[in-house]
Amino acid sequence: MGGVRKVEVVINLASGSVSPDAAAEAEAIVSRFGVEARVCASETGDLDRCLRAAIDAGPDLLAVVAGDGTARRAAELCGADGPLLAPLAGGTMNMLPHAIYGRRPWQAAFEDLLERGETHPLAGGMVEGRLFLVAAIFGAPALWAPAREAVREGKAGLALQRARTAWRRAFSARLRYIIDDGPREKGEAVVFMCPTASRRLSDDDQALEAAGLDLHGALEAVRLGLTAAVGDWRDDPSVDLARCRQARIWAASGIPALLDGESVQLGSLAEVSFLPQVARIYAPPDEPAGAERDVAASVLRPEDE
Numbered sequence: 001m002g003g004v005r006k007v008e009v010v011i012n013l014a015s016g017s018v019s020p021d022a023a024a025e026a027e028a029i030v031s032r033f034g035v036e037a038r039v040c041a042s043e044t045g046d047l048d049r050c051l052r053a054a055i056d057a058g059p060d061l062l063a064v065v066a067g068d069g070t071a072r073r074a075a076e077l078c079g080a081d082g083p084l085l086a087p088l089a090g091g092t093m094n095m096l097p098h099a100i101y102g103r104r105p106w107q108a109a110f111e112d113l114l115e116r117g118e119t120h121p122l123a124g125g126m127v128e129g130r131l132f133l134v135a136a137i138f139g140a141p142a143l144w145a146p147a148r149e150a151v152r153e154g155k156a157g158l159a160l161q162r163a164r165t166a167w168r169r170a171f172s173a174r175l176r177y178i179i180d181d182g183p184r185e186k187g188e189a190v191v192f193m194c195p196t197a198s199r200r201l202s203d204d205d206q207a208l209e210a211a212g213l214d215l216h217g218a219l220e221a222v223r224l225g226l227t228a229a230v231g232d233w234r235d236d237p238s239v240d241l242a243r244c245r246q247a248r249i250w251a252a253s254g255i256p257a258l259l260d261g262e263s264v265q266l267g268s269l270a271e272v273s274f275l276p277q278v279a280r281i282y283a284p285p286d287e288p289a290g291a292e293r294d295v296a297a298s299v300l301r302p303e304d305e
Contacts, residue, residue, distance in 0.1 A: 004061045004084065004117065004282070007037040008054035010074070011090065012066035014043055018090045022065060025107055033114045051077055059083050061282055065106050067091020068260045072131055075122060075279040084282040085122070086113055093261040095134040099197045100283050117282040123195050124278040125208050127270050132259040133278065134197045138249055138270065139175045139189030139213070142256040142263065177249040179210050179242045187214040190249060192272055208274050210244035247272040 009026045011018060019025070023041040030037035038057065040050040047070050054062055055077050063086040064074045071087035078085045088106035089097035101109035124133040176186050191211040198209040248271050249255060255266040 004114070005035055006057075006059045007035050007061045007063060008057055008059040008083075009037060009039040009063045010047065010050045010054055010066065010070075011039065011041040011064075012047055012070055013041050015067055015091050017092065018065055022090075026063070026065070026110070029107065029110050029114065032111075035114070048073065055082065061086060063088060063110060065090035068093060068095050068134070069262060071096045072133055072260060075124070075133060076131060078279040080277045080279060082279070084117075084119060085279050086110070086117075086282045095197070095260050099134055100281060112284050113282050116284050118285045120281050120283055121277045122279045122281045123206075124275045125192055125194060125272055126275055127257070127259070127272045128266055130259055130264065131275075131278065132192075132194070134194055134260045135258075136192045136260075136272065137189060137258040138191075138255055138266075139187070139251075140256075141189050141191075141213075142258040175249055175251050175255065177212065177247060179212075179244045179247050182242065185212055187212045189213040190247070192244065192247070206274070206276055207243040207245050208272070210242045210247060212242075244272070245274045 007030055009023075009030070011022045011026065013020060013022065023039045026039050027037065038054075040054060042050050047066060051062075051064075051070070051074055061084045062074060062078060064071055065088045068091055070091070071085075074085055074087065086109075087096050087100065088109055089101070089104075090106055097106070097109070101113070122133065124131055125136055126132075127136060174186050174188060175190060176184060177190050178184050189212075191213065193209040193211070195207075195209075248269070250269045252268065254268060255270055257264050257266050257270070
């Protein structure tokens, strides 16, 4: 087990996608591997307290069964030299767990990593003091996130209202951006993917994958959506790919963004930077890998939700 003897497990029972029996299941799994373990299961959403207590206990491994936001916070607390991190699927989108362990139940992923886990670096990106570990999307596609959230919550009227707003704004203000020392570009959106999520980068690549989307109207947006649905959306002719360590993005007004699926509103200027090691993850030797790594496409196509 790679020297893992002490494990802390933090579970978000309030996420809506985790069973009330999750704590007992986690305890049963670790008991089979003969490791010292403690489980903190939160029903009130007070996860930061659980995470800090888990880190303070000095474990070899911190396993988190929660959403991407909690996984991101856990990575920040673990840091590059702290406990190993296992972000397991317990949220809505589960972008980071799916990128690392594939689309499988957290119990199966947990057993697998305890049996044959290895240490992998977890790279990420930073924009205006905000961390992202899978993908960051700036511009038109990010405008659809509030509408999709309303659909997820069953609020059809609100979803329609937000969709109309997104459609009106989608092509009204183009972004300008510079990737590293390249030329100034413009387009409707820019996407940055971390090595964990990118099919074209390995974990050893010291860069983000950057994709500029130059969409000239609604028909190209539909075409891009169809490309995402049936293949690799990066192969679409409207997508311009590059590797990136630093980038600058600006617009006449605020920049809508999605950071690991979370909707945020930035100012008129945003700077993006690559972080070579945010934390160390614990995963089987053949992970992250395979077809499940294209999680960024799920942000562009609602049928994945």
